[in-house]
Structure formats: C-alpha cells, structure tokens
Amino acid sequence: MDKVFKALADPGRRQLLDRLHANNGQTLGELCGCLDMSRQAVTKHLGLLEEANLVATIWRGREKLHYLNPVPILEIADRWIGKYERGRLRVLAELKKHLEGETDG
Numbered sequence: 760m761d762k763v764f765k766a767l768a769d770p771g772r773r774q775l776l777d778r779l780h781a782n783n784g785q786t787l788g789e790l791c792g793c794l795d796m797s798r799q800a801v802t803k804h805l806g807l808l809e810e811a812n813l814v815a816t817i818w819r820g821r822e823k824l825h826y827l828n829p830v831p832i833l834e835i836a837d838r839w840i841g842k843y844e845r846g847r848l849r850v851l852a853e854l855k856k857h858l859e860g861e862t863d864g
C-alpha cells in the first residue's frame with residue numbers, strides 16, 4: 760500500500776490516472792499528447808504507477824496500451840475511509856436524498 764500512496768502523492772501521476780479514467784487503454788503517445796510533460800517524464804510516471812499496480816499494460820502488436828486499475832484505490836478507500844466514515848457518509852447521503860426530495864418509491 761505504500762507504493763500506492765507514493766504514486767498518488769504526485770500531481771502528474773494523478774493527472775495520468777485521470778486521463779486513463781477518462782479514456783482507458785491509451786498508448787504512451789496518446790497520453791503524452793494530452794499532458795504538459797516530456798515523453799520521458801510520462802514514461803517514468805507510468806513505471807511508478809505500474810509498480811503500484813494502478814496501471815496495467817497490454818501489448819497489442821507493437822502498441823503498449825495502458826489501463827487504469829482502480830482496485831488499489833478501492834482498497835485504500837475501504838481501509839482508510841470506509842471503516843472510519845461509513846456511518847457518517849451513509850447519514851449524509853440519506854440527508855442529501857431527503858433534501859433533494861428523492862424517495863425510494
């Protein structure tokens with residue numbers, strides 16, 4: 760989990776994850792085209808994201824496609840947010856529904 764926190768600590772890596780969330784399965788070239796980073800910097804960031812298991816890659820011919828793996832983020836949410844905030848978040852969600860006039864029926 761330390762690798763995941765380290766990977767998420769950098770704004771450039773979070774931006775890469777956001778790009779993959781918006782359009783999963785991008786090549787290095789596609790990712791570089793949307794970011795204000797050098798190709799070398801993107802490659803380095805992707806390597807750290809892969810080490811943290813936040814990005815998975817698949818080769819399609821000569822292209823290496825990068826995919827977001829949200830499982831480690833879910834594990835962090837379950838461990839560090841869920842057990843401490845679950846009750847309060849449930850109450851806030853119910854209050855939000857009530858205030859917005861949503862009903863189950």
